[in-house]
Amino acid sequence: MADGPEESSISLKGAEIRVARFGAGRPLLMLHGGLGPMAGAPFAQTLAQSFEVIAPVHPGFGGTKIPDDFDGLQDLVFLYLDLIDELALDDAVLMGFSMGGWTAMEIAVLRHPAFAKLILVDSIGIKPGGREDRDIPDIFGLPFEAVQELIWHDPANVIDPANLDNDQRVAMAGNRTALAFYTWSPYMHNPKLPQRLHRVAMPTRLIWGESDGLVTPDYAGALNGMISGSELVIIPEAGHLPQLEQPDAFVAAVTEFAG
């Protein structure tokens, strides 16, 4: 495990997708957020003790290309429907972080039979406020440092691009473009999702960092109210990435619910 997860390229209809698969147990389809793939992080390795983790890379992230025929997040959803068929997933857990959470909700409202449980981590996808409320800060109109401050609970985790090497900066820039491609407008949400979320038919848990300044616990509360029977678990001393800042509490919240 120390060497990181094994990745392979899976060919679907007209698209290539990179997927890391590791661990053993109940299948867990893990959809990453806008900061890019995190299958190599310690939390994912711990999850692999209880789950077969299936961690695809959204096209455009991690140095991959956005397919020419992609226009937005709906294309990602349909790519994952093909992937789910290809892997013949059954009784699986669907877990998404941030924009991966939005993607997971789009799959969940289709009532896909492959999944038995849904986990949304600091997820975007809805717009609780009015037309002049900025529910999620415009990260494409903020200085890099300001976005970092919104993301982390512990200021010591803030990344200074000057401390990265060029390859890391290029990867970060590519991820930023891909995130913008999937979330630019309507900004980070699908206006239709709230009226469709009643269709989520599986047990659902929201896991949220208490200090998330980007997608706040208030937002989590609004989303929690839209999904029937869902529960919200707040993780203290964590921001937008509880899986990185509080990996033990995060993994516990996942395994307790879906293990």
Added chain:
Amino acid sequence: MRTWFFTEDAYPHLPPEETYDSVRVDLPNSIFDPAKGADLYHMFLDLWGAADELGLEIMNNEHHQTVTCMVPSAPIIMGILARETKKARLLILGNPIANRPRPVRVAEEMAMIDVISRGRLEVGFVRSVPYEAAPANVLPYRGADRLWEAHDLILKAWTHRDGPFNWEGRYFHSRQVNIWPQVYQQPHPPVWITVGSGPSTIPVAQHGHVGAVFLAGYDGVRPIFDAYRENYLAAHGRQATLDRLAYCAMIFVADDHKTAMEGAERLLWYLTANKVPSHWRNPPGYFPPHVEAQIMSGATVASVNNAGETSVEDQMLRGNVFAGTPDQVYEQIKNFYEYSGGFGNLLMMGQAGHMSYEETIRSMTLFSEEVYPRLKELTASYDPDEMAEIRARAPVPQPATGDNSVAIDFNR
């Protein structure tokens, strides 16, 4: 050489620099005084009117939410000038069609100005500078693709004569397209497109449109112009004529060298006042990741933000500023012209910042009376073979100090 007088219509009355982070996108418009703005609009219109009388052609453009350009709608200014001027060609460079939701509206506006001016309009299309992404709410990713689809739709709307057609493209949909009025010039007004790199010239040259380069300097101009000429030759089987290429520089002419340098200093406001933070300069998807990564790194961000450190001397060495007495300015332009391999359109950014009407008119007058006739002779005697010889022996200019990152903004 055809020369086009251009001012970007700055609103220069800024508060102390330490009180704001950006002159673009988010500077509150409470800073804009409508009374001063009215005076400025009338001054700019008067300058263009004078250009018409002096025998210069006219160019304008548009930007949004910025003190550097008070014109968020180039067609409104050009609509006025279509009526107020008599002879000048009228160039909008350009319409930001990658950011426009309805290209057909652009086709209609351009047709109207073309008719009012009795066929004096030239229509530029641009992808837009990075700071336009937020005001337009358009992700810059695939901006070139959107530009070319919008271009195709506009050209069809201009040239289609037989009643409605429909357009159901990748980026734009329109039904029952049947613009009134049709254009005055047949089959359509001349088209210009800005180019900032060799590869970006390919479709422009293939269409035979004018390729315009802004402030690329000695460092940048050859690869772009050479690529245009090669691509034009490959597409059309003949050499591109000089009028297919345009170069935009800041130009100031005065009676003596000292006055000229002082005027050029004020003209340089265009670069030095452009205080814009990295997140507006670098919207996602505008630059490829390796360029965005450079902007992300501390060193380059600092150099871009410190555009204010540039100088007239530096920008003259780069080939972005031509300034001096008429003799000096002619020599500078001729050197650049020969180094570049030749171009038939000079876009003269002749006013910026706090420059007064009087000093601008003096510069325009000296240019039109003492520089322009010689430039026309220069291009009239253009011969491709002779140019190749001249270019081979044209001295490579002394490299300017520092990088040329400030020019990034002006390439599109």
